[in-house]
Amino acid sequence: MTSTKLPISRRHFLQVGAGAITAAGMLGTTPLFASGTDVVKLQFMYPVGVSGDINRIVTGMINNFNASHEKVQVEPIYAGSYDNTEQKVMTSLGVGETPATWLPINSALQTFLGMDALADVTAMAKADDIYQDFLPGFLSICESEEKLYGLPFQCSTPVLYYNKDLFAKAGINKAPDTWTELMETAKALTIRNGADVSQWGLTFGGGWHDWIFESFVRQNALVPWQKDKVMFDAPEAIDALEFWVKMVKEGVMPSASTWQGSANDFMAGRTAMLYHSTGSLANLRKSSPFEVGVAFMPKNKTYGATIGGGPILMAKNQPDAHLQASWTFARWMTNTQNQTHWCKETGYIAARKSSWEGEELKAFANEVPAAKVALDQAAYAGAFLQVPGYHKVREYLKSALDRTLAGEIDPTSALKDATKQSNREIERLMRRRA
Amino acid sequence: MFVLKNFLMRFPFQNATKESLVAFAMLLPSLIFLTAFTYWPILRSLYFSFHDVMLGSDKIFFLGWENYERVLTDSLFWKSFRNTAFYTLITIPLAIVCALLLAVALDTKIRGVALYRSAFFYPVMIPSVAAGMVWVFLYAPGYGPINGMMDALGLPKLEWLYSSEWALPAIMVMSIWKYSGYFMLILLAALQLVPRDLYEAAKLDGVSTWHQLVHITVPLISPTIYFVVIIGILHSYQIFDYVFVMTQGGPADSTNVLTLYIYQNAFQYQDIGFASTVANMLLVFIGILIALIAATLGRRVHYLGR
Numbered sequence A: 001m002t003s004t005k006l007p008i009s010r011r012h013f014l015q016v017g018a019g020a021i022t023a024a025g026m027l028g029t030t031p032l033f034a035s036g037t038d039v040v041k042l043q044f045m046y047p048v049g050v051s052g053d054i055n056r057i058v059t060g061m062i063n064n065f066n067a068s069h070e071k072v073q074v075e076p077i078y079a080g081s082y083d084n085t086e087q088k089v090m091t092s093l094g095v096g097e098t099p100a101t102w103l104p105i106n107s108a109l110q111t112f113l114g115m116d117a118l119a120d121v122t123a124m125a126k127a128d129d130i131y132q133d134f135l136p137g138f139l140s141i142c143e144s145e146e147k148l149y150g151l152p153f154q155c156s157t158p159v160l161y162y163n164k165d166l167f168a169k170a171g172i173n174k175a176p177d178t179w180t181e182l183m184e185t186a187k188a189l190t191i192r193n194g195a196d197v198s199q200w201g202l203t204f205g206g207g208w209h210d211w212i213f214e215s216f217v218r219q220n221a222l223v224p225w226q227k228d229k230v231m232f233d234a235p236e237a238i239d240a241l242e243f244w245v246k247m248v249k250e251g252v253m254p255s256a257s258t259w260q261g262s263a264n265d266f267m268a269g270r271t272a273m274l275y276h277s278t279g280s281l282a283n284l285r286k287s288s289p290f291e292v293g294v295a296f297m298p299k300n301k302t303y304g305a306t307i308g309g310g311p312i313l314m315a316k317n318q319p320d321a322h323l324q325a326s327w328t329f330a331r332w333m334t335n336t337q338n339q340t341h342w343c344k345e346t347g348y349i350a351a352r353k354s355s356w357e358g359e360e361l362k363a364f365a366n367e368v369p370a371a372k373v374a375l376d377q378a379a380y381a382g383a384f385l386q387v388p389g390y391h392k393v394r395e396y397l398k399s400a401l402d403r404t405l406a407g408e409i410d411p412t413s414a415l416k417d418a419t420k421q422s423n424r425e426i427e428r429l430m431r432r433r434a
Numbered sequence B: 001m002f003v004l005k006n007f008l009m010r011f012p013f014q015n016a017t018k019e020s021l022v023a024f025a026m027l028l029p030s031l032i033f034l035t036a037f038t039y040w041p042i043l044r045s046l047y048f049s050f051h052d053v054m055l056g057s058d059k060i061f062f063l064g065w066e067n068y069e070r071v072l073t074d075s076l077f078w079k080s081f082r083n084t085a086f087y088t089l090i091t092i093p094l095a096i097v098c099a100l101l102l103a104v105a106l107d108t109k110i111r112g113v114a115l116y117r118s119a120f121f122y123p124v125m126i127p128s129v130a131a132g133m134v135w136v137f138l139y140a141p142g143y144g145p146i147n148g149m150m151d152a153l154g155l156p157k158l159e160w161l162y163s164s165e166w167a168l169p170a171i172m173v174m175s176i177w178k179y180s181g182y183f184m185l186i187l188l189a190a191l192q193l194v195p196r197d198l199y200e201a202a203k204l205d206g207v208s209t210w211h212q213l214v215h216i217t218v219p220l221i222s223p224t225i226y227f228v229v230i231i232g233i234l235h236s237y238q239i240f241d242y243v244f245v246m247t248q249g250g251p252a253d254s255t256n257v258l259t260l261y262i263y264q265n266a267f268q269y270q271d272i273g274f275a276s277t278v279a280n281m282l283l284v285f286i287g288i289l290i291a292l293i294a295a296t297l298g299r300r301v302h303y304l305g306r
Helices: A005-025 A054-068 A082-094 A106-114 A122-126 A136-142 A164-169 A179-189 A209-219 A235-249 A259-267 A278-287 A320-333 A336-346 A353-357 A359-367 A369-380 A390-405 A411-433 B002-009 B015-048 B066-072 B075-105 B113-125 B128-139 B145-152 B167-191 B196-204 B209-220 B222-237 B241-246 B258-268 B272-300
Strands: A040-046 A072-078 A150-156 A158-163 A191-193 A196-204 A271-277 A292-295 A305-314 A381-383 B051-053 B060-062
Touching: A040 A082, A040 A320, A054 A072, A054 A320, A054 A336, A072 A320, A082 A106, A082 B258, A106 A136, A106 A305, A106 A390, A106 A411, A136 A150, A136 A305, A136 A369, A136 A381, A150 A278, A150 A320, A150 A336, A158 A164, A158 A209, A158 A278, A158 A305, A158 A369, A164 A292, A179 A196, A179 A235, A179 A271, A196 A259, A209 A235, A209 A305, A209 A390, A235 A390, A235 A411, A259 A271, A259 A278, A271 A278, A278 A292, A278 A336, A278 A369, A292 A369, A305 A320, A305 A369, A336 A353, A336 A359, A353 A359, A359 A369, A369 A381, A390 A411, A390 B075, A390 B258, A411 B051, B015 B051, B015 B272, B051 B272, B066 B272, B075 B167, B075 B209, B075 B222, B075 B258, B075 B272, B113 B167, B128 B145, B128 B167, B128 B241, B167 B222, B167 B241, B196 B209, B209 B222, B222 B272, B241 B258, B258 B272
Parallel strands: A040 A072, A196 A271, A305 A381
Antiparallel strands: A150 A305, A158 A271, A158 A292, A191 A196, B051 B060
């Protein structure tokens, strides 16, 4: 480990530690609505899903909101990871103390709809400029059967980050554009001393590798799910996993990694290329002691990407005045100005056309062309695994990928097994809903 | 109790009836708690395991054996089962050996022995979540002191909690550190009761310290060792906090254990029926394991004077 890694990791450690302590302290929740005053008090539960100082930025935004709104006060509740946040909301739904607004991964939409937890905000959106000004791809992640249930706030896709210094050292002057080039480039950048690898060619952000995997399947021109089933065992998906296995067997990519660990490895120069969320852009750029390149994920049959990150959803079970206030808050968090700042400070893709048309973001995109890569790639992006029972289905898929990459099972059997188990779970949930 | 007994004495019961009534009255408080928080939940989870039950929903559907069929064919269940078994089989014996050596070493009249005892017992007093966070720091690949030490000793630096090979062993090392002090205290209490004259006689006969340990100490505290083994197994099958704090079961489910898997199914996937099924399987496994130990180790226990 180089000394450059030290401050980054330490800061992250403290951040996570503080987060865990905050989360632990919040286990006794405060009551949902204040009574008897004109001020509407709302809770907003949110996760930090990427590497970087997101928590500070979100709290700052909410402080600004509270300062500029007399009648609405929002209490920010940092709830850990996406999984932690969604789980906290579900538990609070069970006991009837739901927060007014929360921020899950977009894939959880069907799960919350299945719990009858979401307010339909289509009418409010139509009375506003939502349908005109949001990028359609991003708005669609909050939609089910043509009804709108939230506003896209932190939109991301995986992108290919690469270390320009290591590229130059290996005499490579451009990022790979196809799977074949990806393999060749990764081979050229892998450095090993005997059995030890001191520098990997490529690392996928583990923990969300299922999200990255869906991008690969989309690059094979297939969306591997519909609203009531998954097709992880389709030839396009098996082909994608076989490609992954090949990279592991060639020794250019580790068979497993973690979300934060892979980002740390990239910043420390232990992997030359990294698939990670666009939301990590600002932090990777700031904390890496080298120039960070950003490119489209290489294509196979086509370019393809999966939208991660999430919408701000609003609870159905709340008085009208609160729903109105929740809308005001969600609307404010996603207004042109805030999306611009959010995009600049984090790397999440601004979801509004007007943000991208504004001078500020135009100037920023000129200065940091990387910021625009994600936007351009978003033209090939779609929602991530929006099926009932997403959490469990995801686990089945991840387990299939992990076991395959660890060499315990072959791609076809693993994906067949995951498909069977996932569809059984989806059927169970559909049966419940009927 | 005296008042209660007097009260019962006033009624013309048979003596035996009186006695059992007193016994029942004395058992009642703990019986209420056991029923409410142990037996009733076990029965409920048995009922749930044959149904489709979802967290936060009133609707329950009968499934028959479907949940059990799913559990048995679920690769993740078997993985967490293997992880739990591996954890137990390595952690508990090592922790007991460490604890026994510590206890014997601290059962002497050296100066400041109370201080040493407190020092070795100290890990037990640290809340497990806090201990977990501290070890996350110790194991950090970049700046963690453990990798610093490995480096200073010329050993390769490891990824520890970020590596699917080393994450579980890393948690096991920490658990041994945490369990040893606890076991040590129990064993130390038992050592105090071993008659000193046995050692004196052995010394006169020229028996070595090692043989004293194996032939006098261990047999005489075997009831306590047996107790520690059982407690240790129960503790280790319940391991949840360290895994939850340190790795959340990752990377690639390499540290997923049965209790965490139950938790994930119940609260992340809201599938109470399936979680109950896994919980019942866990209950059966522990039952079998304890029975096996009782039948083997339990038979060899030596009860002094009985």
